[in-house]
Amino acid sequence: MVLLRDKASFFLGVVNLLAAEFVLIRFPDYFPLLFSFWFPMLMALRLYFYAEAHYEFFLIDYCYFVNFIGLVHVWLAPESPFVFGMFYAAATGPVCVAILAWRNALVFHSLDKITTLFIHSFPAMLAFSQRWLANTTHSRECGPSARYRPGDGLLYGTVYLFPGEQQVIGGEAGHMETCTPPHSSLTLMVAGLSYYVFWQIIYLLITEVVCGAYLSQHPEELTSMRYFIERGQKTALYRIVASAMRACGLLRDGDVMKIGEFRTLMTFVLSQLLYTVITMLPPLLFQGNVWLSSLWLLAIGLNAVWNGATYYIQIFSRRYADRFSEMFAQKGKGSKDRIVADAAGGDSNAHADKGKGKDKERGGTGGGAEARTSPSGQGSDQATEGGQSADSARSTTGSHISSARSETSSVGSSDDRDRAYHRAFVMGIAAASVMDGEQQAASDVDPFQAPNGFQSKKLN
Numbered sequence: 252m253v254l255l256r257d258k259a260s261f262f263l264g265v266v267n268l269l270a271a272e273f274v275l276i277r278f279p280d281y282f283p284l285l286f287s288f289w290f291p292m293l294m295a296l297r298l299y300f301y302a303e304a305h306y307e308f309f310l311i312d313y314c315y316f317v318n319f320i321g322l323v324h325v326w327l328a329p330e331s332p333f334v335f336g337m338f339y340a341a342a343t344g345p346v347c348v349a350i351l352a353w354r355n356a357l358v359f360h361s362l363d364k365i366t367t368l369f370i371h372s373f374p375a376m377l378a379f380s381q382r383w384l385a386n387t388t389h390s391r392e393c394g395p396s397a398r399y400r401p402g403d404g405l406l407y408g409t410v411y412l413f414p415g416e417q418q419v420i421g422g423e424a425g426h427m428e429t430c431t432p433p434h435s436s437l438t439l440m441v442a443g444l445s446y447y448v449f450w451q452i453i454y455l456l457i458t459e460v461v462c463g464a465y466l467s468q469h470p471e472e473l474t475s476m477r478y479f480i481e482r483g484q485k486t487a488l489y490r491i492v493a494s495a496m497r498a499c500g501l502l503r504d505g506d507v508m509k510i511g512e513f514r515t516l517m518t519f520v521l522s523q524l525l526y527t528v529i530t531m532l533p534p535l536l537f538q539g540n541v542w543l544s545s546l547w548l549l550a551i552g553l554n555a556v557w558n559g560a561t562y563y564i565q566i567f568s569r570r571y572a573d574r575f576s577e578m579f580a581q582k583g584k585g586s587k588d589r590i591v592a593d594a595a596g597g598d599s600n601a602h603a604d605k606g607k608g609k610d611k612e613r614g615g616t617g618g619g620a621e622a623r624t625s626p627s628g629q630g631s632d633q634a635t636e637g638g639q640s641a642d643s644a645r646s647t648t649g650s651h652i653s654s655a656r657s658e659t660s661s662v663g664s665s666d667d668r669d670r671a672y673h674r675a676f677v678m679g680i681a682a683a684s685v686m687d688g689e690q691q692a693a694s695d696v697d698p699f700q701a702p703n704g705f706q707s708k709k710l711n
Contacts, residue, residue: 264359279384283325340443342374344531357559436535
């Protein structure tokens with residue numbers, strides 16, 4: 252079931268990425284429909300899985316409120332400049348920058364990670380399309396002659412660098428006109444901060460008043476502040492906040508922030524407010540420049556891609572090798588004969604030993620085939636030998652993967668550790684080729700999923 256979920260997540264993640272790119276570039280007027288289609292479904296799935304993990308209080312975080320105001324803008328108040336200002340300032344600012352702050356990663360096979368990335372990235376894409384691409388009252392204007400035509404893309408229509416600057420309009424050479432953004436940066440900032448203050452009041456009422464007694468009696472229920480205080484002490488943001496508290500005399504050297512203290516609550520609230528104001532400034536200053544706005548979102552998106560690559564290479568492959576080691580340790584039988592390269596050996600020896608392992612595998616398989624055709628019954632003995640060879644393969648391969656893992660504790664550089672894990676990963680793949688029908692019966696075991704379930708968490 253876990254494997255099926257991960258496969259479906261990978262498939263839908265890739266399809267959604269391609270669909271979003273196509274609609275955003277070719278039919279920007281219809282991007283709100285794509286956003287409205289995915290958000291309710293992903294929220295239903297997130298509610299289901301988060302309820303099991305005691306994470307449901309994360310669903311009242313600021314980023315979810317921003318996604319909700321995006322739906323309000325699209326369906327209830329598409330012409331309201333104040334609602335659009337609340338959405339644009341929050342979506343392209345603090346919610347989008349959360350991808351950097353909490354190291355969101357583009358990991359297609361993880362439903363949790365892909366949903367988190369959707370929550371933080373799609374509102375910014377929707378706000379960008381409403382501001383620059385779609386035919387709305389909030390899109391760029393230089394008078395009635397410069398109204399944007401759906402599907403024109405970024406290469407046509409009005410393009411200007413800064414408010415008040417004259418540029419070519421509608422691709423017509425020589426036609427110059429002064430451009431003025433439909434909303435000022437100050438208006439968007441005031442609207443965005445108003446919505447943030449509204450959310451903060453609602454959040455504190457829920458966590459400190461309505462559900463305060465319940466949360467105090469159930470420490471297993473996580474909120475953003477609890478997660479930040481109890482599990483985020485190694486993050487750079489925690490160190491910055493703790494340093495600021497020590498500088499202000501709110502925290503002594505050696506002390507840590509504690510849940511339930513008023514100073515911790517106020518510090519958390521004020522630090523979030525400061526983060527919101529700082530992260531709103533760049534996109535609002537860029538809101539009169541289509542190219543700077545595009546580069547802002549592109550840089551954040553590329554960071555998510557880089558984090559995904561880091562996850563697959565440095566984390567995912569190691570867990571894959573660890574999982575193979577556990578499976579072989581449980582099912583390993585027979586002798587300790589080597590059929591694959593030693594984990595510490597060179598590439599040439601690995602290829603040579605891998606060939607020997609395949610020869611053994613072919614010998615066992617051939618015995619099985621002979622058992623079906625030999626009238627003397629000798630083929631049955633050969634089939635038995637083939638099965639023992641497979642059992643030996645599992646046992647010895649598991650031991651060598653474990654050897655590769657233990658090797659990392661004795662090497663000095665990170666490159667050496669990565670190479671050791673890579674060898675363990677390759678041997679896990681090689682070992683899979685000698686696994687018989689008994690191993691296929693355990694195919695429901697997910698080699699990609701760490702035993703603790705959710706592997707990542709974001710706070711915003």
